[in-house]
Amino acid sequence: MRPKAELHLHIEGTLEPELVVDLARRNRIELPAFDVEAVRARNDFADLRSFLDVYYDNLAVLRTEEDFHDLAAAYLRRAAAQGVRHAEIFFDPQAHTSRGVPLEAVFGGLSAALRDGEVPAALILCFLRDRGAEEAERTLRAALPFREHFIGVGLDSAEVGYPPSLFRRVFDIAAAEGLHRVAHAGEEGGPDYVWEALDVLGVERVDHGIRAMEDPQLVARLREERIPLTVCPLSNVRLRVVPSLRDHILPAMLDEGLVVTVNSDDPAYFGGYVEDNYEALRRELGMTGEQLDRIARNSFAAAFAYDPRHGGGARPAGQAPHHYSPAET
Ligand SMILES: Nc1ncnc2[nH]cnc12
Numbered sequence: 001m002r003p004k005a006e007l008h009l010h011i012e013g014t015l016e017p018e019l020v021v022d023l024a025r026r027n028r029i030e031l032p033a034f035d036v037e038a039v040r041a042r043n044d045f046a047d048l049r050s051f052l053d054v055y056y057d058n059l060a061v062l063r064t065e066e067d068f069h070d071l072a073a074a075y076l077r078r079a080a081a082q083g084v085r086h087a088e089i090f091f092d093p094q095a096h097t098s099r100g101v102p103l104e105a106v107f108g109g110l111s112a113a114l115r116d117g118e119v120p121a122a123l124i125l126c127f128l129r130d131r132g133a134e135e136a137e138r139t140l141r142a143a144l145p146f147r148e149h150f151i152g153v154g155l156d157s158a159e160v161g162y163p164p165s166l167f168r169r170v171f172d173i174a175a176a177e178g179l180h181r182v183a184h185a186g187e188e189g190g191p192d193y194v195w196e197a198l199d200v201l202g203v204e205r206v207d208h209g210i211r212a213m214e215d216p217q218l219v220a221r222l223r224e225e226r227i228p229l230t231v232c233p234l235s236n237v238r239l240r241v242v243p244s245l246r247d248h249i250l251p252a253m254l255d256e257g258l259v260v261t262v263n264s265d266d267p268a269y270f271g272g273y274v275e276d277n278y279e280a281l282r283r284e285l286g287m288t289g290e291q292l293d294r295i296a297r298n299s300f301a302a303a304f305a306y307d308p309r310h311g312g313g314a315r316p317a318g319q320a321p322h323h324y325s326p327a328e329t
């Protein structure tokens with residue numbers, strides 16, 4: 001199995017049906033049925049919105065620091081088994097604080113799991129774009145006392161109707177704090193969302209970004225500036241962003257010379273962890289070992305907190321990714 005970094009992974013999206021049931025029991029939370037298959041049966045999605053409805057419902061079982069610890073510890077064990085050598089992990093604090101869970105429990109549990117986990121990992125705090133810019137700013141200010149626990153900020157949740165430009169101020173504050181910046185753009189939204197993420201938010205990586213391929217000038221910009229894209233093939237199929245894996249545009253993105261990476265997004269919901277995504281690309285798209293090796297090398301180059309030139313340490317915010325040769329990774 002090839003070593004790789006995982007750069008687009010929502011820790012809440014690793015909440016497996018078994019853990020939903022276990023945590024519901026532990027926290028005495030009512031479920032329609034304490035039945036793993038009943039929880040799993042909801043994982044059939046028409047689009048991003050219908051997925052997010054299930055994703056947010058299931059989060060009701062996460063209440064204590066221990067719950068967040070157990071969630072992240074389980075992910076890191078799976079990641080190690082999938083050849084992940086470094087992970088940059090999204091979390092959605094607003095999805096928890098809005099339910100009355102203190103930020104201390106979220107940071108405490110996740111950070112403890114990362115400290116003790118088998119895979120080196122760092123956290124990226126995501127704002128829920130459908131909760132608006134003011135709440136995002138309040139969230140960042142509330143998180144700044146935990147500044148040493150996260151390396152960057154991101155933007156996720158329902159995309160269309162919530163363009164990146166709404167979040168200019170909070171991303172400016174994050175930049176002033178020396179935080180890395182990423183955003184989901186070009187998943188369901190068009191290339192204009194990717195342009196805004198770059199020009200208005202100053203993002204250093206684009207999450208998904210597959211619809212950037214509709215705009216040749218944007219493709220040229222991404223190539224010339226070596227801006228990485230964190231593509232999630234199984235997610236795109238399950239959220240019907242692409243009709244099937246065979247239709248995925250990822251090989252064309254690679255041929256365009258883009259810094260493409262492959263990631264799992266919400267593996268508990270989309271049928272596979274990161275190596276499963278690589279394997280599906282090989283099996284169903286016929287991608288070659290050389291292509292998949294290139295993608296794995298890109299994943300290390302695109303990471304913020306992994307740099308063999310610095311002994312595995314961090315890349316400063318704003319510095320473009322290095323072009324690794326196979327020997328360096
Ligand atoms: N694929 C995705 N797009 C937007 N928001 C998300 N939150 C979790 N997964 C997401």
Ligand SMILES: [Zn+2]
Nearest residue numbers: 010156184265
């Ligand atoms: Zn995502």
